[in-house]
Amino acid sequence: MSENSAVHAATTAQPSHVQKRTILAWSLWDWGSAAFQAVVTTFVFTVYLTSAPFGDEAEVSTKLGIALLVAGVVVALVAPVLGRLTDAAGRRKTWLGVNTAVVVAATALMVLVAPEEQYLLLGLILLAIGNVAFEFASVSYNAMLSQVSDSRNVGKVSGFGWGMGYLGGIVLLAILLIGFVFPEVGWFGVTSDGGWNIRVAMVVSAAWFGLFAIPVFFAVPEIPADPNAPSTGKGLLTGYRELFRSIATLWRTARHTLHFLIASAVFRDGLAGVFTFAGVIAARSFGFDSTTVILFAIVANVVAGAATIAGGVLEDRIGAKTVMLASIVLMVVCGMLLFLLNPLGSWVFWVFGLTLSVFVGPVQSASRSFLSRLIPPGREGEIFGLYATTGRAVSFLAPAAFTAAVALGGTTIFGIIGVSLVLLLGLLLLLPVKAPA
Known part of the structure; x- marks a missing residue:
């Protein structure tokens, strides 16, 4: 990193004062993003897309895994360079807006996916496009954390944003449940005929995300461009060389930071899985209907949000690494119990699925705070940028493991084993990382 580039990073990473309304505006994007994370990719649209009208269970689940795998490969190839170039060019907020708009459009277009086999491909394409754009938008959004916080309150601000995401998911899922899923005739006269209750829910979700994403673009200023940044064309050609140069510098001067970036990238992809x-496993392997899936999602979000707050208090006493290791181990144990006890009925998913939800938030929170203690002075912006992008660089692991496990096992329940293996790999990579003093 050149001297001017270092100054550029420092001036964008350490604001002198940030008003509470700016932090709130930033966190509202997280609130709105639950429309895609909770509704589209987890509990509603993917469950709808893998239902009986679209084809055989194992075949449709495999195609879903392949679509997400392709999206993950695209993210892995583009996200690291895109994050560097947009920040260097002073276009962080611009590209956040572009990618957010793509997610909103893809979500709205899901209204066209009727419950028939010929619409499966359209649904998978829209889901893949939405996932790619959402991951790109998340890179810019996470990088903004340095603009709305400083070294004294970064954990508090980050946790507030994360909590807003959980809360936004609960509120939106409750609205969809009451307005479209529960009643035989929902709001605007919508029924389940032709899948319209789910399809209209996608339009509502798109509007929700678009509305709550707006404040961040007015409250958070654009970052200044790096005066030494290459032109766009040259930047595209040299971006990976610069990325590998940064990684080589970490290898020489802060090796444990690099080790943690790799380990966290793997186990965070397991969490994404x-x-x-x-939702797919709940519906296909435990017999949950769409209403029950959404009810579970609401309860799981409440559990995860409360556990994240409590985990932060516990982390200060026993250390972030201990919280991460214990949480990942217990998540894998819960996953194996779900797999082994599957024949006993739906109560298994309620008990052990909710228990697993307890440990998801603390891993995410502890991972970010652990890294903040590892970063060499003066390199905060660079390392947090790598943290955001390295996670996306391996975002194909969980979909690939899920797809392979389902293909080998023949039913969706085997996907739990694939996701658990990704979490275990991240755990093994985390073990040798030294905890900061």
Whole structure:
């Protein structure tokens, strides 16, 4: 990193004062993003897309895994360079807006996916496009954390945003449940005939995300461009070389930081797999209907939000690494119990699925705070950028493991084993990382 680039990073990473309304505006994007994370990828649209009208259970689940795998590969190839170039060009907020708009449009277009086999491909394409754009938008959004916080309150601000995401998911899912899923005739006269209750819910979700994403673009200023940044064309050609140069510098000067970036990328992808495939497993392997899936999602979000707050208090006493290790182990144990006890009925998913939800938030929160203690002084912006992008670089692991496990086992329940293996791999990579003093 050049001297001017370092100054550029420092000036964008350490605001002198941020008003509470700016933090609230930033966190509202997280609130709104629950429309895609909770409704589209986890509990509603993916469950709808893998229902009987679209084809055989194992075949449709495999195609879903392949679509998400392709999206993950695209993210892995583009996200690391995109994050560097947009920040260097001073276009962080611009590209957040572009990618958010793509997610909103893809979500709204899901209204066209009727419950027939010929519409499966359209649904998978829209889901893949939405996932790619959402991951790109998340890179820019997470990078904004340095603009709305400083070293004294970064954990509090980050946790507030994360909590807003959980809360937004609960509120939106409750609205969809009451307005469209529960009643035989929902709001605006919508019924389940032709899947219209789910399809209209996608339009509502798109509007929800678009509305709550607006404040961040007015409250958070655009970052200044790096005066030494290359032109766009040159930047595209040299972006990976610069990325590998940064990684090589970490290898020489802060190796444990690099080790943690790799480990966290793997186990965070396992966490993403939990969110992505939980609804599908609940519906296909435990017999949950769409109403029950959404009810479970609401309860799981409440549990995860409360556990994240409590986990932060516990983390200060026993250390972030201990929280991460214990949480991942217990998540895998819950996953194996779900797999082994599956024949006993739906209560198994309620008990052990909710128990698993307890440990998801603390892992996410502890991972971010652990890294903040590892970052060498003066390199906060660079390392947090790598943290955001390395997680996306391996975002194909969980979909690939899920797809392979389902293909080998023949039913969706085997996908739990695939996701658990990704979590275990992340755990093994985390073990040798030294905890900061």
